[in-house]
Amino acid sequence: MSVEDSNGSKSHPGSQVPGPRQAVRLPLPPARAAAAPEGEEVGDELKNAYWMQWEGEAARTSVWRILGRLPGISRRVLALAYRADARAAVLVVVFQIVSSLMSAFGLLASVRVLSALFSQGATSERIHHALPSLALVAGLMAAQGLLDFGVARGQAALTPKVRRAVEQEFLRLSCHVRLEAVDDAAFADEANKANDRGLYYMRQSVPQMVQLAHAVLGLTGAASVLAVLHPLLLPLLLLSVVPQGYAAVRSARAQFLSHSRYSTLQRRIRLFTWLLLDRDSAAEVRASTAQQALLEEHERFARRIEAEDARLGRQEANVALWGRAVGGLAVGATYAVLGWMTASGWLPLAAGGGAFLAIRSSRGTLVSVVLAMHQIYEHALWIDDLERHLERCRDLQPHRTGRRLADGVKTISVTDVHYTYPEAGRDALRGVSMTLAAGSTVAFVGANGSGKSTMAKLLAGLYTPSKGSICWDGVEVREVDAESIQSQVAMVLQDPVAWPLSALANVTIGAGSITEADPQRALAAVTESGADRVIVGLTQQWATPLSKRFKNGQELSGGNWSKVAVARGLYQDAAVLLLDEPTASMDARAEHAVYEAVLHGGYGERRRDRITILISHRLSSVTSCDMIYVFRDGRIIESGTHQDLMNHTTADGQPGEYREMFTLQASAYQAAGSPGEGAG
Template sequence: MAAGADEEADPILLRAQARAQRKSLGRLSVLLRRSVRLVWASSPRLFLGLLVLQVAAAVALAGQVLVVQAVLTAVLALEQESGLTPALWIPVAGLAGLTAATAIIGAVQGHMQRMLGELVARAMWDQVLGVATGVDLASFESPGFFNRLQRVQSNALSRPYQVTQGLIAMGGALAASVGVGAALATISPLLLPLLVIGGLPVLLASRRESRLEFDFSVRQTPSLRMRQYLTLLQTGRDEAKEVRAFGLTNWLHTRFAAVYDGYLEHLGQHLRRRARLSILGNLASAVVLVLTLGVLVWMIVRGQVDVAGAGAAIVAIRVLATQVQTLFAGVQRIFESGLFLDDLQGFLQLARPASEAAPRPPAPAAFAVVQADRVRFTYPGSQEPAVREASVELRAGEVVAIVGENGSGKTTLAKLVAGLYEPDDGAIRWDGTDIRTWSPASVHSRIAVIFQDFVRYALSAEDNVAAGDVSGPAHEGKVRAAAGAAGAAEAIEALPQGYRTPLSRLFAGGHDLSGGQWQRVAIARGYYRDAPLVILDEPSAALDPRAEAQLFANLRSTLEGRTAMFISHRFSTVRTADRIYVMAAGSVVEHGTHEELMRAEGHYAELFRIQAAAYLPTEPPGG
């Protein structure tokens, strides 16, 4: 899946796909149906209400043309001595009423469109977040996936609102064009086709503009991601201390300015190209409008249209020209947004294979043996496998250690055993059954993983522990028991609000913890999940030596018979494990108990002695 995401996110391929999209009536029909479904699913009531208001606005505009003609007729027929007559003030009052109604309808439409746009955006966020949390973990190792995710967040999620506006503007302009066109037809049918032709240059220019906009967005996605990353480095809480300690402020800001300047230069070029197209389209449209008005003057001179009809026709031409341009602008907005919606649709498809797969049974509640059977895994974009032909075995109730130098593949192997990565070759088996036989969610629920780079949730201490199992409400007694087993209870209970205290200074009343205290909270999170298999990735990295020794001394009693797989590069912590697997360059190079591995005089014995030498007294010179 990750490789597919990488392919689909390739900028050259995306631009080629965009250019291949023909701006045809068939394409417009597809986009309109998709847009209507999108908006309708968000709020049928608001959508229908806006359509009703659009029709009302169209009727009001058509009425204004006819009332203007009635007013002019009454004015021309008015005798100087007769004063105001019903023939004059009735159409004048009608014109005022229709003008006020049009203004009120416009104001109400604005508020309703804003609300509908937010509802559409909310629906899109739900789908995008569903994909982001539903794709396999390997997708997050792919730059292509992040490019696509960034593009969806910055463009495709705002486009549904523009589609909503474009769709409603099209509906209103179409209804108004029909109404005003019918009114104009009573004066002179010849003027209608000229006004329609006047909108075509705008549409043709808009077609090219939509392609330019999508191409620009695709090209600038990496630049936008880098700007956001450099912004995070300068504003992030965790990064702030190192930025100041190393004096990186000017260095980072200079890089940020350089990236932004490059973007602004390309943006200027892009906007100038769009402006030229827009000017050409509108100039051509203006020329056709002048010709239309010239035809009207010619008809007045020949007596084919009277003065009142001419006045009403001028109003109708101006209104209809605006509506025709609005209609074509709405079409252009749908086309332009359609390219981004296609990109969004492709992103949403990333999670579809898993959702459409046949339902799988749940994993068993317990197991006798867990095996990694000759598994191989390569990260997206990498040429060399991170894990190659690795096999490990964990029997129920055992404590098994995975050791090795940095980069040896320990954490990747743990993620494979946890079902977070799917092996390219080989299999993870429970009692001989491949875990891919069961639903991924049920497999994950049987495993508690404590990562070295665990998440520090800016939530209460209770929430941080209870995040280990959110299948039901947090159980206070269970939270306290898990915190006690991990050695986190003392630090939490010393906080102003105890377990209710937010563990972050981002929010009022919040308090932060030390690195070691946070590590204990993360371990408590794993203990809170009553899973038969517990995987601990460098669980003592932030602990002091006393706390580390206590953690491993109490590990068996704390787990209460559950199976544990823990990863460490500190060989002193693994001596009591039932079995130790030693990894190097992605492979398991030896395994056994501490005593067996030391007698073998292999890789483990070498690394153990190197680490032990740092703590042993050295002989004095000449001793």
């Protein structure tokens, strides 16, 4: 029998199935509109992604601020390099300093060569007098070449070691942080930023610092030579390089700011590239023949990027023209003064030639200094973020006491447990108490958000109670290492990880290994879960990669992945087996087989040394559990066997929560199977 509600829709008594939604008034959309919101600067309407945080920052700050931070940045990079490989770090520093000294001595030796060549006397005698100095110049150049080779070799040894050391520390700390930290979206964003940018620029810090040191020491060496030749040559050096340096600063800032705008545009164009190439969207793109529309939008942004590239090119050309014009005048004035000093006898002709060489080499070196300073400053901001993340990860490591739980468990006692998520304003659990005994099967049921999964994660040692206690055979979980609890709980989740590994590794990873297996245990696990039929149908069976990323790799359906996930949990052979909606994507027969295996034992005998906990919305699967706990709003409102809960009534004589839920689900199945229903 069916009744008609006030909206005219039919429903079955007791089914509590809602009718259709009420219609709402919505105006007609425009005939033409942008595919997505567009701000004044295209791309600005997107949420600011982490990779944009420091783009162009060096172009927006002062040169003095950059110079002020360079000593601290240098100390940090040197300390990092020293920790990675002390010997190579010391050799790079020493070789770099000595190489710069060789360059300065080479300039002085060149002055002696010029002095000998420009002295009075026969040409043969002048050449003869210049030969020792020429030999010295050649020797210094050869020595400098060897030292630069040593710097390059030391840098080649240092950079990979720095990369490995920092990356390993980042991954080790990040993958062990407490689960509640990973659940925080801000932490996830911070970790992505540190991995994507911080690690990359940390790896680049050593070669960048070597490049900057080489340029600065070269410039210092040239200035020292000029000071030795004549003190007035230093102002001449400044006169010649300041316009060039100013032009280099302007050009560097233009490049950094343009890169920021370019990245903004790229964020939009990547959306369309992803839609055109991504496998998940491929079927619908073709079915809706949306290729041309997406290509046109992609081209529109590509033209904007093209215009930005052209604009930067014009700006750089203008700055370069200005720099060359003003710099040319400054250099001309410098050389004129240099010539006047030589002609008037203030400076010997040979010294004037040496000064000319020093000034000429300094102009190019200054450009390298400016660019290296900008890059190191901006990249150091990303490294700051990385180091803050690492420090935060150190504070978020799971609690460690040096004490481990004994293997196996007889009783887990939960007493007045409360838990509050860090970002939430209310308790997810409020005063939960229960006792779980080895050999028993237990079910957690209730609506979404009632606290079932939170309780499961507390039992698994993934969270620590905010209040109350959880004891394993009398040992409070706070007294032992969190990881010793986690190793004794096998969790099978509704959405298991599809590991891009072999079928065998997908089973054994539940026990912390992907290269070694217990063959008998693995076979028993896949047989009980029904995954044996999945694996036998794979091209290479146990050795088949379960990912299309590999040649001859295969992908599984959702139901088959669930079977493998259950096998993974069974293989772990843990003291507690916790199944959180593991069969949601399985067909009815597979679901029944899995529950028979995990609740009653694969061979009809229940495991007496294991506590099995089942979380399920399908109440038909929990009817045979020894104890069922009904959660609502973070509390246990009912507990007992299936029959106890079906007989339970509230104080006012109404059916209990469990009975209402079970009756609702049962009536839905009965209604679907009634004769005449669903026809037409």
